[in-house]
Amino acid sequence: MHDMRDGENKQAHSWCSDCSEPLCGECLKFHRKGKTTANHKPIPILEAEKLDFSVLNIPETCHIHDDQTLSLFCLQHDTICCAFCLRESHNACKDVESKENASKGVKMGTAIDDLQHRMSEFSLMIGDKYKGKIRNVRKEFNTYLDELEQEIDTKFDACNKECKGEIEKHIKDLTTRKNKSESWQTAIETLTEYASETRIFAAIKTVDLLQVEEEMFLSKFQEGLVEYKLRSSPFEFIEKIKPILATLSELKVEKIKTTVQHPLNVQQVYAYKVQQGKTQLLYKIRCSQLEMKVLNKASFTMNNQIVFNGSPFRVYDITNSSVHTIKVGYSSSDVTCNVKNNVYASFPPIGVYNIDIKNLEEGPRINKETSTENAYGRVKVNNALIYSNVENAIVLLSQDGTAVKTLQCKITVLFICVDNCGGMFISDGKSIIHMIETGSHNEISTNMKSDHEIRGLDVSEQGQLYACICHKEEGSVVQINTSTGYKEPVLENLVTPRHIAFHPTKNMFLIITDKCKECLIYQITN
Known part of the structure; x- marks a missing residue:
């Protein structure tokens, strides 16, 4: 220069x-x-x-x-x-x-670490998994060639050359992309040491866009990956070998669609099949931003914050991305908030506690009596009533801790959500039952497959029921018609979605996904 x-x-x-x-x-x-x-x-x-x-x-x-x-x-x-x-x-x-x-504190924040982690994973993915897989295909192909008879070597060499050419082309392309990703990572490391925060911030955003393009390429590459197999006319009897030799030499290469068993997780690059006009992704919060190992449950508050339960709790401010800590004395299993900005958390089997998000401290216990080990695992709040589970029952508590009513349940309660009319939806992970305050039950015919399970349940401000449904590590968010049980997909191809929570007044919801490592916030747009 x-x-x-x-x-x-x-x-x-x-x-x-x-x-x-x-x-x-x-x-x-x-x-x-x-x-x-x-x-x-x-x-x-x-x-x-x-x-x-x-x-x-x-x-x-x-x-x-x-x-x-x-x-x-x-x-x-x-x-x-x-x-x-x-x-x-x-x-x-x-x-x-x-x-x-926006760039203040970028050197001390998680943006650099998160981007470098993604680039490292991308390089390793190409360097180890996919290049190795392609080389294994070539190795198996060559081994198969070595086992064939000398008389048809010429035909096999031609097929081998065709396959190798395609494979080498893929390897060369992947190697180039791997080197490019590593060069970006080196550049970010150098800028982190020598450049200003404004410059680093701009570089991060530039590389992030470039990295998204590379991740999308790899996702499409996985979908189009093929394996090569040789096809020939089989022969069974020695006396038939000579007349069949002529057809044995008529070999051709077939490209057969193959499935990548462990595809790259590209949730960060919007690889969801979101219904057109249905939802809009607003924010992504990684557990590293909250300094938490995993994310369990979370709830919106009325002042543009999200409370994540754990030990300790974290309060994330959506407006400025700041994080605050609330120390608690026990391990929490659920958290919720009402329109008055009162936050409550369940601590089984001790009870339900008020969480003071203004002063960032654990408040008083609501329930006056403790119960068995299978109690206070879930909590929801609606108007002036707090809902929690005790054994196979739902207890309704007033603000002062008085047990207003206890409703017996027909199933083990793993999930609770409450609509604006006081109706409840409960689930054991397989079925969903609608209950009202009189105690009557009405099962919703969701026709769940035996290998699918419900991992989260909540009701929107408009009274629409939503659920996270998983099959192994793949899952989706669906809207459930409470009359017919029809499940309309809202978000698909999610990695292990396990919790959903709606904002008390806004048409927004959050889900915890990616093996409890990420919280995604969506706006429903219609």
Whole structure:
């Protein structure tokens, strides 16, 4: 690279990531003394030349409005934009801030770790699993060739050449993509050490988009992966070999669709089959952001927060992505919130506690009496009543802890949800029963398959019943017609969805998925 300042062509010795330009020795001295560039950290030009140029040379101006600086960040769409883009495409977005504010703390945050983890997994996926699988196909093919008779070597060589050509093409393509992903990772590591937070932030967003494209390519590559098999006319008797030899040489290669047993998880790149116009993904929260090993249950609050139960609890602020901690004395199994912003959590078998999210502390216990081990595993709140389970019954508690009513259940209660009219839906993981406060039961005919199970249940503000249904590790979110039992898919191809919770007043819901590692927040758009 060369420094072209003042019309001169000088050999560059350094590269400034914040300015996206090479520097000669003289310019480097002025760069270190300048008021606006003194805190920049140029790197040796030889190191810069090893890095991916698409990460180093990130534009500062908008590609749509070339006279506008990329100075804003929309949290809702997770994108950097200019002032004109904000007016044209993000005028309805509430969560918009300056790029400088959004990038604060990026070096200490989880964005770099999360992106590097994804890139590492991507490189390993290509380097180990898929290249190995393709090489195994070639090895098996060659072994099969070695076992065939010498008389048809010419035909087999032609088939072998055809198959190898396709396989080598795939290996070359995957190797190129693997090297590209590793170069992005190296660039991010170098920028993290030498560049400003604003620059790092822009680089992360750029690489994130590039990484999404690579992940989508790999997903499509998996779907189109084929295995090669040789077909020939079989022969059974020695005396028939000679007349059949002529047909044995008529070999051809067939491409047979094969299934990848452990496909890449590309939930982060919107690989869900979401019904058109049904839902819109708003936010993604990883357990690493909350400093939690796994996510169990969660609930929206009325002040734009989400409470995650655990030991301790975490309170995530959707507006500014901040996280607060609430220490609790026991292990919680469920959490809920009502329209008055009262949060309650169940601690089996002790009872239901109020959680003070304003002062970030555990509040008093609601129930006056403790029960057996199979009690207070679930909790829901509706208006002034708190619903929880005791043995095979639902107990309705008032705010002061008085047991207003106890309703016997016909099934083991694993999930409870309550509609605005006081009706309850309970499930044992296989069936769903609708109960009312008189105690009457009405089973909903969902026609669940024997190898499918319900992992989550909740009711929307409009009274519509939704459920998470899983088959092994694959699952979906469905809307259930409470009259007919018909299950209308809302989200499909989810990885282990195990909890769903609706906002008390907004048409939003969250699900915990990806083996309890991620919380996804959706807006229902129709």
